[in-house]
Amino acid sequence: MSAPTSERPQTVPDAAVRDRVLEACRRAREAARAVRPLTRAAKDAVLLAAADALDAAAPQVAAANRDDLADGERAGLAQGLLDRLRLDEPRVAATAAALRDLAALPDPVGEVVRGQRLANGLEVRQTRVPMGVVAMVYEARPNVTVDAAGLALKSGNAVVLRGGSAAAHTNRALVGVLREVLTAHGLPADAVTLLDGPREEVRHLMTARGLVDLLIPRGGADLIRTVVEGSTVPVVETGVGNCHVVVDAAADLAKAVAIAVNAKAHRPSVCNAAETLLVHRAVAADFLPLVVPALDAAGVTLHGDAEVVAAAAAAGVRAESASDDDWGREYLSLDLAVRVVDDLDAALAHVRRWSTGHTEAIVSEDVGAVRRFVAEVDAAAVMVNASTRFTDGGELGLGAEIGISTQKPARPRSDGAGR
Template sequence: MAEIDPAAVAQVATAARAARVASRRLALLTRADKDAALKALADALDAATDRIVAANAEDLERGRASGMTQGLLDRLALDPARVAAVARALRDVAALPDPVGEVVRGSTLANGLQLRQVRVPMGVVGMVYEARPNVTVDAAGLGLKSGNAVILRGGSAAEATNRALVDVLREALAAQGLPADAVTLLEGGRDAVRALLTARGLVDLIIPRGGAGLIQTVVTESTVPVIETGVGNCHVYVDAAADLDKALAIAVNSKVHRPSVCNAAESLLVHEAVAADFLPKVLAELSGAGVVLHTDDASGGLAERAGVPHERATDEDWATEYLALEMSVRVVPDLDTAMEHIRTFGSGHTEAIVTEDRAAARRFTQEVDAAVVMVNASTRFTDGGEFGFGAEIGISTQKLHARGPMALPELTTTKWVVEGDGQVRS
């Protein structure tokens, strides 16, 4: 690995030390202090809507000029309604219980020692993410509520938007008498990112959020501990015992509601017993919504007879997170084949089954290895806000510490507090 520019290392070290000082202050705040600050941040965002939207327009114009896809442009875009939603998410976080100080477990030993395992902040959390400016605010809000300072490195595509958002947040923090360095935007190129990833001892945790390339780079290059958020190659499986009206609504919503996000479905698997009845309807509706369909032989034949445009699916299609109006479709002979397909191509994010057969649903939930498994519900519900967590920092597909939508508890660690009365070990 090439040497990192010393100027980038110095920049990150300075930012991380300032964030560390800020984190110590945040760790001592009461819930009331933090909630008041979050509401003030939300008010500041509302008041700065025009400023934020104008900065976002610069990023969108640059993105269009560079040939950014429509899906990525949608992720990048902020209009007044989306700014209001981002601010509302901060108020939602303010309404949530404070995880800091929560007793996870405890006991009194035979010798009289009293043990408590309590939640405490991580300290300094680094976020590396792509063209999702709402992540900037979500990370800042969740960091504040959980007592952590955050160092944010957003993608260059959202450079102007992120700068405007962080400026507003820092100004609002200072106005509340809180350290502005609780939220820092890291500027600079690849060396700045590498310096952040290798700032072990200065940064406590790195969370990547974005495409497969970004996540893989962070996981392989970071010397700071990483919580791996995952690619969303999600499936909807329509079982032989499915209610086909439910299945139609779920399949279409999972794909077209917002195709550019990680909880959108990328593949549709249909049991052969219901394929002839179900597929012509769902393929027509998906195609009518602008979805490009990649089909296997069986589903392609049904699409052909229904007059629905389609393309031949390849193994690459089955493995692709499209993040766009595209979907692969396969007819399967049974539940086992559907689950084997998911094991082969799924990313461990969200998998859904549509069925009225309780035994099939039970097998699916027990045997499918994913952060979230849905029964008779759209994959689009895998979201911290939808789960009642307020904003989310990301959706973890790993198995250590955090899995699924990550919110306040996942941004804490624990410490053991042991109280005695002079006991010594013999």
């Protein structure tokens, strides 16, 4: 594999870091000129070749990832972060499959969004075109490296990637594979560029106005806030996920149990995992004895109000008393806040107060309740009788995913902190 960057230096003067970042962006901008005019067939051929190359390199990528995992365990990373970091051979295969799904999608470049002929005979067309250079700043999610690169190439753009240090070995291996594929297809390797130096790189990437056309942060609230507030480059904000599942009075309770368990326990370390379960009082007496043991069997620790704690005790399950910290928390672990609410009004009020605008779900057979929930909830995705885990590019049939955008100013919380 060709090395995309040099090893991470120990100490580098800030001016040297700035110059290296800007030079990388200039090279990416030059590479974007070669990617921009590619036909759909040419772009899809690169994506399919990259998928095949990732499959072939899966043992090497997984070995690099084991090095990152070992470093993370020594550094005391939480289990949720380690799960985000993990890219074993099955996950490499899934990442390659996402590239194939992406290649199967229509080419967004050249699509006419709308148009009209004016009274004077002038024809006006709004057409999708590449942006140029897209930069991505993200944390310990090495699959994002491939997803972002694939989406950039499909849309005719070059990409500059700045992954977290926790995934350094894995990101180098992945980008090495992608750059070799680009070279083999007669394209500049710098169409996929990895920055792998000190943290100051992020600051210089945020201010590379004129070289970077769009910057996307993906990670924790602190990272997103730093990039959104400090960038002079246009930013697409991807929000953290304090996601709710609301079990309505008219819910199919068996369906609600399955959705609650899947939304929380399928992969708790990701942003579309549910963090709070809200139960309508009208069904609480019947639903809690069903869902509490099911969640407990899945290894979930419950943080509940007084009614939930009592119902858990009756089922022989221990639940911790919830506080405001629990309602506003993105656990990213096998923890779930559970609350009984008086009615749909109370459920909507809770969601409005604590939601981060990512994904909200309702389980109900009442068409009126569903329509009201969909109309009133302010989130990037709203699910009806489905798990929050469906908020994903692949699950929604959109191929690889660059992030879930909430694209709103930080919403105040009770503690005064933004989301």
